[in-house]
């Protein structure tokens with residue numbers, strides 16, 4: 001599948017300070033894994049430079065008050081919460097991270113055939129709620145991209161986006177953004193109970209969105225077997241039934257056994273297997289496969305590099 005890779009030098013200028021797990025070296029690890037053996041995928045990718053999201057795009061998910069608080073914090077390099085530091089470079093990085101997802105939506109929708117894009121962004125996004133930054137996240141990159149997709153002229157006959165969030169933490173911000181929506185389906189696999197606290201399997205959406213949220217909580221020490229079984233038994237059928245025109249992945253790699261922040265036990269290969277199974281399911285729908293994958297967490301450098309490369313390889317080779 002034709003696959004784009006979005007990255008910007010500005011993502012390295014979001015300075016979270018010494019000792020913070022969400023650090024620029026994470027992106028270096030992914031780029032190095034793609035450039036070198038055994039993967040050597042760099043030359044097969046369309047390497048793209050993102051454009052910043054305009055404020056109107058941020059407003060599709062976030063309140064004006066939130067945007068102003070983020071802008072002010074970044075200008076002074078002040079933290080937005082105890083986990084979420086900012087620096088002078090954070091504002092530009094955050095606009096480009098949000099912009100990457102929208103650029104990637106344009107990229108995949110402008111292709112008449114199957115297409116995918118991976119956005120190697122930081123700061124990550126899925127904990128950012130409409131009116132609150134938290135958990136290393138300033139703006140909800142994946143939610144902004146999903147909203148952009150369902151409003152896209154190319155999807156006017158089928159404005160439906162499915163978000164699969166396999167970051168080990170529940171994506172509280174993304175769930176909140178679409179809890180009452182039947183256009184954007186939010187599905188999460190996450191350790192539970194765990195930070196940030198939500199993601200109960202009984203939370204299924206509200207109003208028109210009832211049935212369009214699917215939480216698949218995993219107990220600590222669950223691994224490939226448990227996660228792939230939920231993927232097969234619950235998630236792939238939900239994708240089939242929802243019949244989305246585009247699928248977005250909140251691609252955190254912190255459910256990996258080597259990750260220092262959480263206690264799931266996935267192998268790197270599991271990310272390739274999840275990718276292949278999702279593509280297989282989308283291929284059975286009556287339209288080209290469109291996938292936009294956005295980096296979220298993943299804090300062991302070896303694991304995030306290898307897992308992201310295997311995920312991207314599965315996109316390229318499908």
Ligand SMILES: [Zn+2]
Pocket residue numbers: 167168169252254296297298
């Ligand atoms: Zn995470």
